[in-house]
Amino acid sequence: RAGWPGLINAYRDRIEIPRLSDGSDAEIVTLHEGGTPLVHAKRLSAATGCEVHVKVEGANPTGSFKDRGMTVAMTYALASGLKAVICASTGNTSASAAAYAAKAGLTAAVLVPSGKIAMGKLAQAVMHGAKILQIDGNFDDCLELASKTAAEYPVTLVNSVNPVRLVGQQTAAWEVADVLGRAPDVHCLPVGNAGNITAYWKGYTSYDKGLPKMFGFQAAGAAPLVSGQPVPNPETIATAIRIGSPASWAGAVNARDSSGGLIDAVTDEQILAAYRLLASSEGIFVEPASAASIAGLLKTAEDGRLPKGSTVVCTVTGHGLKDPDTALLGTTEVEPVPVDPGAVAHALELA
Ligand code: F0G
Numbered sequence: 001r002a003g004w005p006g007l008i009n010a011y012r013d014r015i016e017i018p019r020l021s022d023g024s025d026a027e028i029v030t031l032h033e034g035g036t037p038l039v040h041a042k043r044l045s046a047a048t049g050c051e052v053h054v055k056v057e058g059a060n061p062t063g064s065f066k067d068r069g070m071t072v073a074m075t076y077a078l079a080s081g082l083k084a085v086i087c088a089s090t091g092n093t094s095a096s097a098a099a100y101a102a103k104a105g106l107t108a109a110v111l112v113p114s115g116k117i118a119m120g121k122l123a124q125a126v127m128h129g130a131k132i133l134q135i136d137g138n139f140d141d142c143l144e145l146a147s148k149t150a151a152e153y154p155v156t157l158v159n160s161v162n163p164v165r166l167v168g169q170q171t172a173a174w175e176v177a178d179v180l181g182r183a184p185d186v187h188c189l190p191v192g193n194a195g196n197i198t199a200y201w202k203g204y205t206s207y208d209k210g211l212p213k214m215f216g217f218q219a220a221g222a223a224p225l226v227s228g229q230p231v232p233n234p235e236t237i238a239t240a241i242r243i244g245s246p247a248s249w250a251g252a253v254n255a256r257d258s259s260g261g262l263i264d265a266v267t268d269e270q271i272l273a274a275y276r277l278l279a280s281s282e283g284i285f286v287e288p289a290s291a292a293s294i295a296g297l298l299k300t301a302e303d304g305r306l307p308k309g310s311t312v313v314c315t316v317t318g319h320g321l322k323d324p325d326t327a328l329l330g331t332t333e334v335e336p337v338p339v340d341p342g343a344v345a346h347a348l349e350l351a
Helices: 042-048 066-080 092-104 119-127 139-152 163-169 171-180 195-205 249-259 268-282 288-303 324-328 341-347
Strands: 038-040 051-056 084-088 107-113 131-135 186-190 213-219 262-266 311-316
Touching (some): 042 051, 042 288, 051 171, 066 084, 066 092, 066 163, 084 139, 107 139, 131 139, 163 171, 163 195, 186 288, 213 249, 262 288, 268 288
Parallel strands (some): 186 311, 213 262
């Protein structure tokens, strides 16, 4: 959005930033994140009997909602005087940390689970000059390692266990309430490490525009919040939320229970169906994990847990270009056509 100053400046009266020793404000590290579109979804509304709006977080500078937390985390990291940041990631946090560290002039180290991160996210971390360490383990192992390293060495942890990350992420709830004029009745989100659902609830409860029921959706192969116990070997095509032991477990449960909402699981098949439907019928291309919110919307509309006539917001967390491999799964060959309008018309069945 032209003229949008980034979320710290947009909500400067509500977000505290560090003071330097001379009393002046710290430098704000921003790529003008936030201010993302809230798009009315006509076909999803018709399919569910609700008014459905999609909060398109792929429109952030690095293509995911992680930038909201990262502008605040990196502003604090730079002010701290340490020269390096570290994070564990299923891909988007590392892409965001790498970009904001480059902007801040800091070094970023990212710990990723080997072989399980989408191509676009890896490309971002490479291009922004992060030190990429592949760990022989899953996200949960990476996070434990990153936390231990940050506890013992001079490097700032920028995962969402760093509380200032969630301060930034709550702005998405404020934006939704500002655009709609009030909170929606229901807010659907994908859930992995559970930082984002925690942040949205914090956002709504700290804002004076009403409270939605929070509906969180995990992938069925990585749904510890649904089963009530950690999943030792999480598996799902939605690699961004392939997490067995969410760091913000208590925050997610609190958001669910305090709001009268729910946390449910959606299968990979439901995720992929929603992923394709959103792209082909609403014009919004997201990565598979993001489509968990849409899959959950459709599931709860069908089984009646989503009240008809509700105003619903579904957050879609990351851009589809993050994971081109999944987009092209099972596609047929692109059709070759000679350089001839008649042949084009024939192929399009116009003649
Ligand atoms: N959607 C996307 C696209 C994500 O990248 C993530 C988390 C989530 C949803 C879930 O959000 O963890 O706050 O519940 N990605 C993290 C990462 C884990 O490393 O990029 P959450």
